[in-house]
Amino acid sequence: MSTPVRYGSWSVDRGATFGGLGVGTWVGAAASGIPVFAALGAQRWALAAAWTPLWAAAVVLLAVPVRGRTPLRWTWDAGHRLIGSVLGWTSWQARAATGSVEDLEEADLPGVLSGIRTHDGPPFGPLLARPVVVSDDRERTWAVVARIAHPGIGLSEAGTRARLGHGLAELLESAATGELVSSVVLQVRTVPDDGAERTAWQVANRRPDAPALAQAVTDELAEIMTAAGVRHEAFVTVVVPERRVARLAKEAGGGTDGRARVLYGVMSEFxxxxxxxxxxxxxxxxxxxxxxxxxxxxxxxGDRARLTTEEPGLPMAVAGPSSAPPPERRHYEHDAWQSVTCTVLLPDKGAVMGALAPVLVPTTAGERRSVSVSFEPISHTRADRMIGGESMNSELTNEIRRRGGFRVRAVHRQEAARVEGRDVRFAEGNALVRVGVAAAVTVPGTWSISDYGRRLESSITSSGFKPLRLDLAQDTGFAAACVPLGVGLPRRRGVR
Structure with a gap:
């Protein structure tokens, strides 16, 4: 029996840095130490001693991360949240709840989804279907969404898993080569089976003159299967930025239809x-x-059964929640539901395919788990620059340690070998892809969300990964983890 492939050739997305700190952090730390150096140059020892603790505090505020953010960044984000709450920017109510809907096909969503607009594209494929094209006015992107069905890898051999992983790598490499797609989002949602399809089939096919015993056995089996069953939904969202599609769309006729035709070519390849x-x-x-x-x-x-049996043509104007109060610091409330979202930090030792499966397993009936993996292919030119910067940084850091008489530990040698391996694979034609993972749990509003948040973090930890709760950004994290519209995780650097 072959050994499963362990994937682990990733690194922290830090760009061209030195010593793990960015250029801005180094400049800020050096600038805060200018009074100390000036006092030392003037031989004013008492003043230098007085300024040294202040300099150390400034360095801690700028450079020491606490749960993913520096103290200065925590203060900045908390201040933004406080200002938004005081001014009422964080409260939201749907237009449908107030009876002021003008266009039923216009999306009405809260938070980072407020810029979403949907457009019916021209006929596509042999059946002349009209896939919806999603535009995000805030991020200036265009996206298409597909529902996929996959047999899973639970009973697959190691060779089959390696082949499927190679197929995914080829898909991402083709996206990076085309330099048109900015991100590919794979989202899987797991909920206990509500039996909606089975109930609809029974209503349409059950005979009223069937024996009473057969009907009783059928009802009992349906109840048992519904309680034990779990349903999976999987979506793939392909996102293309406006700046990359504008010229091609003009050649294809311009406007929304022109952009849709360009996206149709991408859809066929995907x-x-x-x-x-x-x-x-x-x-x-x-x-x-x-x-x-x-x-x-x-x-x-909980609305899935009703949508399946009663409302097959739901308009976009009522697809969102009726209201969304200001998001809490550690969870997000939407109508009668509440959610907790965590990012998943990739382990240094790597992971085998399917390691995140326990994260998708609900712990009780009525709980919904969701995991979104965002793949962002990086262009060849930018990837070459990033890998070159990482290689130079690794060599320079190790050389400084050697000349300073410090020991080069195994973790440093391992990181250098990882950077070298990445450089070799890139030279062989492999693509560089940025990966982000967000996991969320959703439960009814009457349940203890803090308890289910801890269960989610426990599932992530038991899978071999490290959870990081998206404090102060739970609404954005929920949109990234649970809604298949191509919205990514919150960004701090503003780089697209």
């Missing part, structure tokens, strides 16, 4: 690779009602 190397059994590009249902069940998992 569909072929998803059905091929990735191993999907079905790829369905969502139309407007399908996307509205996916968004609605993202905010309210």
């Amino acid at each position: 569909e072929a690779r998803l059905l091929g190397g990735v191993g999907c059994t079905a790829v369905t590009w969502l139309d407007s009602p399908g996307l509205a249902a996916a968004v609605r069940t993202g905010f309210a998992p």
